[in-house]
Structure formats: structure tokens, C-alpha cells
Amino acid sequence: MVGNHLLQHPELSAMAIGVAAYIQSLPDGAPVGIKALTERFPEGEVRVACALRELERYGYLERRRERLATGQVVTRTYSYNRPGNVTPEDPPPPHPAPPRPGREPAPEPVPEPVPGPVPQLAPDPDVRPGPVTAREPDVPPAPPRPLHPGAADLLAGLRRYDPRLLLAERDVRRLAPAVSDWLERGAEPDEVGRVLTGGLPEDMRRPASVLAYRLTALIPPHLPPPAPAARPVRRPDPFQTCDGCDRAFRAPAPGRCRDCPPDPGRAARPAA
Structure with a gap:
């Protein structure tokens, strides 16, 4: 169940409210980083990062730096369904002293609940730890490369x-x-x-x-550019015998070479 304190929050943006509701619906240990949320939603990494920072500012999200048994320092993400119920900085309540032997212990008063970190043996259902991941930088990512126009x-x-x-x-x-x-x-x-x-x-x-x-x-490798179309081979004109000097010359049709004057008979012939 998602409370009205989140859905009707006067300061959170619609993007932050939607991301918080989605994170609260995930099982324990599900990835909730910027890259995982960007793969789930169409919004870019910049908007998702801004929404996570809003949730962290108003207590719905927390990132703690913890040291593993191997000595590696990592960041663990916690999601809170009701911010304010758990305050990690407060110390845990002290355990009652054991009764002395031979005497009946006096009834202990019921203490009021004191906010404190979630015990490992009795986890609070409102606290959902996320995966142990390195803290992502807050710098905006590089703009996406332009797509092919087609x-x-x-x-x-x-x-x-x-x-x-x-x-x-x-x-x-x-x-x-x-x-x-x-x-x-x-x-x-x-x-x-x-x-x-x-x-x-x-x-x-x-x-x-x-x-x-x-x-x-099925993506192919980088394909070589197509080979340019071969130009048609121009054959030389056939040999013709000049009508004026009987010398061989190349021309597309019979006639006279360029050294002989034009045929007067052809020049006087009327055009068809």
C-alpha cells in the first residue's frame, strides 16, 4: 500500500512520486540505480537522477556507505515507505538488565518506540535495502548521439x-x-x-x-561501402575509307577525312 503522504506530497514532482511508488513495489535486493530505472522507463538518465535526489532529500531514499568484510567500501541504498519512522543516526534502545537470582523481577514498563536502525533479526517491512552498488556520480551524462534520420x-x-x-x-x-x-x-x-x-x-x-x-x-558488422558502378567502355569508331583520298580514318559513318574538302555532291543534295 502506498500512503497519501507520498502520492499527495506537496513538494515532490510527478516523476519522483512515480519512481518512489515503483521502487516500493519491488522485492528486496532489486536494482534501483539510475541505469536500472532508465532501462525500465523511457525518461532519460538526467530526469531519473533528479527524481532520486528529490526522494533522498525528503527521506524516501537513503544511501549509506558501508564497509564489507573484505574491506571494500560500498554504498547501500534504502527505500522508506514512511519517512520519519526510521532514523539511522539514533542509537538502538538499551536491553533490560537480567534479574538477580532469588528475587522476582519487577514488571518492566513498556517503553515507547524509539526510532533507530533496523535490527538484522527483525527487519522493518517499511525499509527495503537495495543492491550494494557504488555511488553513481551526480554529474549529468553526456547527451545521446544523434540517430540516423531514417x-x-x-x-x-x-x-x-x-x-x-x-x-x-x-x-x-x-x-x-x-x-x-x-x-x-x-x-x-x-x-x-x-x-x-x-x-x-x-x-x-x-x-x-x-x-x-x-x-x-542479428546486427551485422561494419559493412564496406558499395563498389562504384563501372563506367561503360567506349569503343573507338570503325575504320572508314575516305571518298576523296582513299585514306583510312576512323569515323562512325563513311565519308571524307578531315584533310579532304567536303563532298560537293552531298553539300548540294537537298535535305530530306
Whole structure:
């Protein structure tokens, strides 16, 4: 159950509220880093990192630096369903002293709950430890490289091969980088379309998943550029015998060479 204190938080953004609700639905030990969340949601790493910092600022997320038995220092991520119930800085409540032998112990008053770290033998269900990972830097990642201009159009046009390949806009944005890799390696758009649409299974429930697998498993190496088209070989004109000096010369049709004057009979002949 997600409390209204999170869903109606006056300071958190919608992105942070959605990420917090998703993290609270995960089992213990699930990855909740920036890269894992970016693979799950279409938002980029910058927006996911900002949402995690918001949750950490308002107590829904905490990162503790801990030392393992091997001496390695790592960062463990904790998610709190109700911030304020657990304060890691407070010391644990002291254990009651054992009764003296021969005397009946007096009844101990019930102490009020004191916030403290979660004991290992009785974990609080509201505290969900995440995987032990190194702390990710807060610097914004490098901007994504531009996609090939024909990648999105190729995916949107796959429905012409098979009506089942009418993809949602979200799937087109997710698969466009992989198609761009194919095109940048020298594959022609028609070749990519034949590979993605050839021999599709009859019972295809998730077309986007089938395309994602083929784009990853069947990606070709960098292809050499196509060879330039061979120019046609121009053959020399055949030999002709000059009508004026009987000398051989090359020309496409019989007549006189360039050293002889034009034939007066042909010049006076009217054009047809």
C-alpha cells in the first residue's frame, strides 16, 4: 500500500512520486540505480537522477556507505515507505538488565518506540535495502548521439510488411537507436526491413520484443561501402575509307577525312 503522504506530497514532482511508488513495489535486493530505472522507463538518465535526489532529500531514499568484510567500501541504498519512522543516526534502545537470582523481577514498563536502525533479526517491512552498488556520480551524462534520420521512419513503416508490426510511439523511440546502429554500419533500409519481418512467429504476442531481439542478436558488422558502378567502355569508331583520298580514318559513318574538302555532291543534295 502506498500512503497519501507520498502520492499527495506537496513538494515532490510527478516523476519522483512515480519512481518512489515503483521502487516500493519491488522485492528486496532489486536494482534501483539510475541505469536500472532508465532501462525500465523511457525518461532519460538526467530526469531519473533528479527524481532520486528529490526522494533522498525528503527521506524516501537513503544511501549509506558501508564497509564489507573484505574491506571494500560500498554504498547501500534504502527505500522508506514512511519517512520519519526510521532514523539511522539514533542509537538502538538499551536491553533490560537480567534479574538477580532469588528475587522476582519487577514488571518492566513498556517503553515507547524509539526510532533507530533496523535490527538484522527483525527487519522493518517499511525499509527495503537495495543492491550494494557504488555511488553513481551526480554529474549529468553526456547527451545521446544523434540517430540516423531514417531509423524511426523504418520502424513506423514495418506495418506495410505485416499489420501486426504497428508499433506504439514509445516502442519506436526505444528501438530507434538499435535501428540507427544497423544503418550506420552500412545496411540498406530494405535489407533491415527484410531481416526484421522475415519468418515472424504466428503467435506473436509482443512484436516489439521480437524486433528488439532481432536487432540485438542479428546486427551485422561494419559493412564496406558499395563498389562504384563501372563506367561503360567506349569503343573507338570503325575504320572508314575516305571518298576523296582513299585514306583510312576512323569515323562512325563513311565519308571524307578531315584533310579532304567536303563532298560537293552531298553539300548540294537537298535535305530530306
